Amino acid sequence: MSEHRPESRLHGDDLTLAYDERVISQDLSVSIPDGSFTVIVGPNACGKSTLLRALSRMLKPTAGTVHLDGELITRYATKEAARRLGLLPQTSIAPDGITVADLVSRGRYPHQKMFRQWSAADSQAVAEAMTDTGIADLKHRRVDELSGGQRQRVWLAMVLAQQTPILLLDEPTTFLDIAHQVEVLELCHDLYSRLGRTLVAVLHDLNHACRYATHLIAMRDGRIVAEGRPGDVVTEQLVQDVFGLACRVVDDPETGTPLVVPAARRRAAVPAQA
Amino acid sequence: MSTDVTPRSDSTPRRQHLRVESLDLSPTSYAARGRHDRWSLRFDRRVVAVCTALTVAIVVVFLTSLAVGDYSIGVLDVVRTLFGNPPDPLAEFIVNGRRLPRALVALLVGAALGASGAVFQSLSRNPLGSPDVIGFTQGASAGAVFVILVVGGSLAQVALGAIVGGLLTATAVYLLAYKRGVQGFRLILVGIAVGAMLISAVRYMLMRAELIEATGAQVWLTGSLNTRGWNHVVAVGIGMAIIMPVLLGLARPMRIIEMGDDAATGLGVNAERTRIGLLLAATGLAAMAVAAAGPIAFIALSAPHLARRLARAPGTTVGSAALMGALLLGVSDLVAQWVLPHQLPVGVVTVSVGGLYLLWLLAREGRRHHV
Numbered sequence: 001m002s003e004h005r006p007e008s009r010l011h012g013d014d015l016t017l018a019y020d021e022r023v024i025s026q027d028l029s030v031s032i033p034d035g036s037f038t039v040i041v042g043p044n045a046c047g048k049s050t051l052l053r054a055l056s057r058m059l060k061p062t063a064g065t066v067h068l069d070g071e072l073i074t075r076y077a078t079k080e081a082a083r084r085l086g087l088l089p090q091t092s093i094a095p096d097g098i099t100v101a102d103l104v105s106r107g108r109y110p111h112q113k114m115f116r117q118w119s120a121a122d123s124q125a126v127a128e129a130m131t132d133t134g135i136a137d138l139k140h141r142r143v144d145e146l147s148g149g150q151r152q153r154v155w156l157a158m159v160l161a162q163q164t165p166i167l168l169l170d171e172p173t174t175f176l177d178i179a180h181q182v183e184v185l186e187l188c189h190d191l192y193s194r195l196g197r198t199l200v201a202v203l204h205d206l207n208h209a210c211r212y213a214t215h216l217i218a219m220r221d222g223r224i225v226a227e228g229r230p231g232d233v234v235t236e237q238l239v240q241d242v243f244g245l246a247c248r249v250v251d252d253p254e255t256g257t258p259l260v261v262p263a264a265r266r267r268a269a270v271p272a273q274a
Numbered sequence: 275m276s277t278d279v280t281p282r283s284d285s286t287p288r289r290q291h292l293r294v295e296s297l298d299l300s301p302t303s304y305a306a307r308g309r310h311d312r313w314s315l316r317f318d319r320r321v322v323a324v325c326t327a328l329t330v331a332i333v334v335v336f337l338t339s340l341a342v343g344d345y346s347i348g349v350l351d352v353v354r355t356l357f358g359n360p361p362d363p364l365a366e367f368i369v370n371g372r373r374l375p376r377a378l379v380a381l382l383v384g385a386a387l388g389a390s391g392a393v394f395q396s397l398s399r400n401p402l403g404s405p406d407v408i409g410f411t412q413g414a415s416a417g418a419v420f421v422i423l424v425v426g427g428s429l430a431q432v433a434l435g436a437i438v439g440g441l442l443t444a445t446a447v448y449l450l451a452y453k454r455g456v457q458g459f460r461l462i463l464v465g466i467a468v469g470a471m472l473i474s475a476v477r478y479m480l481m482r483a484e485l486i487e488a489t490g491a492q493v494w495l496t497g498s499l500n501t502r503g504w505n506h507v508v509a510v511g512i513g514m515a516i517i518m519p520v521l522l523g524l525a526r527p528m529r530i531i532e533m534g535d536d537a538a539t540g541l542g543v544n545a546e547r548t549r550i551g552l553l554l555a556a557t558g559l560a561a562m563a564v565a566a567a568g569p570i571a572f573i574a575l576s577a578p579h580l581a582r583r584l585a586r587a588p589g590t591t592v593g594s595a596a597l598m599g600a601l602l603l604g605v606s607d608l609v610a611q612w613v614l615p616h617q618l619p620v621g622v623v624t625v626s627v628g629g630l631y632l633l634w635l636l637a638r639e640g641r642r643h644h645v
Contacts, residue, residue, distance in 0.1 A: 058539050082542025089536030093399070095529070098588035101299040109530055110542035114523060117316040118297065118305040126299070140300065159540070 007034045009198065010055060010085070010166055015064035017050050017222070024050045025222035028064070032166075032215075037192045037199045039209040042219035043243050048202045049090070049170055051219070055200065056087045056168045068166075082110035086164035088155055090171050094143040100154050101139040104129055107161030129160035132195075133187060149180030156187065167191065169201040173208070181205070185212045206243070210234055210258045218242045234258040302587070321594055324585045328597040332381065335604040339377045340369050342612055379502040380607045380620070381600040382510040383567045386559040388581070388599020389521060389592050391574030393556035396528055396590040397549060398458035401635065404575040405560035408465025411574075412472040413443025414564035415495060419476050422491045423483045432494075433509065433565035440561025443468060444553060497570035497621025499607050506566050513562040521555045521592055528552055529589040570621050572628020573599050573606075579635070 011031035017024045024047040032038050032055070040048040053059035055066055057073050066073045068084060076084075086107075094103055107129065108122045130136045133153045138146065143154055152172065159167060169188070173181040189212055191197045203209045209216055210230040217227045220242045226233040239247045239260055246263040253259075297303045302319040340352045345368055351361045352369055360366035391404040398408070405411050417439015421427040427435065451457075451464040476495070480488045527543045535545040560574065577599035578590065585594055603620065606627065610620040 056540065058536055078539075078544045079542035082540065087536070087540030089534065089540065092534045092537040093532065095532055095588035097586065099300040102303060102588065105297075105299050106530065106533070106541065109526075114526070115313040115315070118307075118314045119311065123297065139298070162541070 008032055009034055009069050010067070010200075012051070012055055012061075012066045013064055015051075015054055015066070016062040017047065017054050017059060018062045019050075019059075023062075023222075028222065028224065030055075030217065030224060030227075032198060032200055034198050035192060035196060036215045037188060037201070037213055038215040038217060039213035040200070040202045040217045040219060041204075041206055041209045041242075042225075046219045046242075047222040048217075048219050050222075052168055052170050052200065052202050056085060057081060058087070058089070079110045082162065082164070084164055084166060086159040086162040086167045088159045088167070088169040088172055090174070092155060094151075094154075096144070098143050099139070100135060100141050100143055100146070100157075101126060101130065103143050103154055104135075104139075104157045104161050107158040110162060125161045125163055129157040132160055132190070133157040149176050149183065152176060152180070152184060153187070156184070160191075164197075166198045167200070169199065171202050171204065173203060173205070181208065188212065206234075206239070206260050207252075210260070211252060211255055230257055234260070318585070318587045321585045321587050321591050324581065325594050325597055328581075328594065328601055332597065332601050332604060335601060335608065336377055336381065339380070339604065339608050339611075340373045342608070343368070343373065375504045375507045376499055376502050376607070377604070378507045379510060379566060380499055380603045382507070382514055383499075383563045383570065384573055384577070384600040384603025385596040386510065386514060386517075386563040386599070387570065387573040387603070388577035389518065389596040390556040390559040390563070391576075391599070392578035392581075392590050392592045392595035393521065393528065393552050394574070395578050396532055397552060397556075398461050399532065400458055400462055401579050401639075402575070403458065403462050403465075404578075405556070406569065406571055406574055407469070408462055409447055409467075409469030409472060410440050410443050410465070410557055410560050411564055411569045411571075412469040412476070413446075414440035414561045415569045416472045416476050416479075417442070418494065418564065418568075419479050419491050422494065423479050423487055426487075429505075436565035437558070437561040440557055440564065441554075443472065444557040448550075448553060493619065494568045496619040497568035497624070498619035499567055499610075500619065502567065510562060510566045513558070517555050517558050517562075518596075520551070521559070524548060524552050524555065525590075525592045528592075532589055568619075568621060570603065571625045572631065573602050573624055576628055576631045577602055 008031035011029075013029050015028040016026050017028065028051065030051065040051060042048045050059060054061050057066070068076065068081065073081060105122065105126050108125060111122065112118070127136070130139055133156050135150065135153050135157055138150060138154075143151060146154065156172065172188070173184050176184065185208055188199055188201065192199045192214070213230050215227065216230045216233055218225045218233065218238060225242050226238055234249060236247055236249050239245055239249070248261045248263065249258050250261060251257075251259065291309050293307045295305055297305055297316070303316065304319055305314055305316050307314045337349050337352055341347050341349050345364070347355075347365050347369065351365055354360060355365055355369045356374075360369070394403045394405055394408065395401055397403065414436040418432050418436040420439070421432045421435030425431065425435075447461065447465045447468050450468070451460040453460065480491060483491065527538070527548045530541050530543045531538045531545050531548060538545045563570070578595035581591065581594040581598040585591060603624070606623045607620045610618045610623045
């Protein structure tokens with residue numbers, strides 16, 4: 001019924017997204033290329049998280065549809081959807097005193113039943129998720145004793161233990177220092193390139209998006225302004241249109257991807273040493 | 275590390291009926307499996323230990339409450355009487371006719387209050403979120419007092435009034451607190467406000483009533499187990515038998531919802547639907563407890579918290595909270611009947627002990643947030 005490219009397991013069509021009366025997006029259509037690391041960028045309040053919430057069934061669209069694997073996402077039993085699509089929300093609450101491994105094990109919930117509460121597959125998935133995120137050494141530590149960067153990796157491990165082919169991450173690098181941001185993004189890169197998962201993330205940092213995304217979606221005022229490979233879509237004009245920022249786009253000296261350098265409005269506060 | 279419970283005489287795993295292994299998740303997490311892995315249960319060793327200890331304590335309190343009284347009966351004779359072999363007809367009458375139903379009502383009502391409090395505290399993510407704080411108990415009281423004073427109904431009608439009052443209040447609080455789903459703190463604030471209005475409604479009804487009727491209603495409002503008989507046991511027992519399995523089935527998704535609605539959705543839990551189911555079940559338990567024994571205060575507030583501190587396991591455990599509630603009310607009723615110079619309604623004891631507990635809790639939380 002939809003004319004989308006067949007290689008998209010997750011797509012939204014003609015979506016109207018609103019909180020109560022406040023309409024965020026209208027007639028929004030998007031499809032997530034399989035096996036991609038898709039990054040959604042845009043200024044604050046442009047509707048990027050809202051779009052992610054709709055794709056992950058956290059927000060029910062006022063109009064339009066979201067399809068997962070060729071079927072309306074609302075048609076799946078909620079546990080079945082959770083076996084196909086994992087989700088890292090912006091904020092989650094770790095139960096008091098829970099250990100790292102115990103929290104990661106909660107990612108197995110959609111695979112368990114009332115009287116099938118733990119299997120060998122569960123043990124294996126939890127161990128793998130902790131190894132992939134580099135937290136195996138922390139497994140018996142309490143989550144509330146960890147640093148912000150470690151905690152974010154624990155939450156990622158929980159979503160990985162869910163073993164879903166598609167992962168949606170809502171601002172996974174917020175609140176992290178730059179080293180931890182890069183660490184999380186490298187992990188994401190690993191996930192799609194080595195493990196073949198499809199990743200969708202909302203990111204704030206345009207340069208991170210340019211460097212790591214295989215598919216970029218730029219949004220403003222609830223609409224998609226541009227999408228495609230970062231090297232193809234990120235131009236000085238686009239940054240001006242989307243963020244209202246005058247800038248220069250140069251080649252990233254490390255990777256050759258676009259690097260956005262904001263235009264100087266005045267001389268540097270401390271002049272460079274000659 | 276793996277421990278075999280069946281004898282090791284035959285080494286083929288097919289013959290093992292039950293295997294218990296420790297999971298490498300936390301020092302106290304274990305899994306038990308049936309033959310061919312047909313079923314498996316995850317459990318926390320410390321929670322199991324706490325539940326076992328509570329059960330033993332409950333049995334002791336239960337037997338004590340059957341033995342102690344103006345006519346004391348030895349524990350052995352009590353046990354014989356329970357197994358249909360009484361030493362004399364008087365002992366049979368006192369144990370089976372008088373003390374047994376009262377003790378059973380105490381245990382069932384205590385368990386209902388403890389389980390109900392655990393659910394509300396989990397849903398509101400707040401140790402103060404118990405049915406007697408967020409207005410549901412007051413709703414049940416208002417319903418019962420309305421039947422006592424305005425309708426002048428029978429005991430069964432009073433119970434029905436309590437249940438209807440509790441459910442109506444729960445619906446009102448839920449709808450008033452609803453804003454894109456119900457969040458914990460809104461639920462507590464709205465509940466406190468609605469509870470305060472219901473208390474004033476109860477006061478108004480008491481003020482307008484005849485003195486004798488008002489006194490009767492006032493005694494009921496204290497919460498008492500006096501003159502509770504087999505009809506109460508049957509009513510509460512049937513209610514528990516229906517609601518507790520539902521509640522225990524919802525306990526696993528409930529612990530997932532504690533991580534936040536978004537995380538729960540991601541893990542395949544329909545947060546809003548589960549929450550409505552939990553609210554209905556927990557309100558039903560609380561209203562049923564009020565219907566049987568009046569609004570006994572503080573058990574629902576303190577039992578889940580105490581059980582949790584003993585077990586030191588992450589997340590809410592409904593079972594241990596129910597056992598703790600049963601133990602607390604059993605002990606409170608013993609104290610109310612025999613330790614104090616005058617026999618008092620059990621509600622007076624739980625209010626006094628619970629008040630001290632609440633002060634301690636507030637002082638402790640206050641310290642924690644100010645340091």
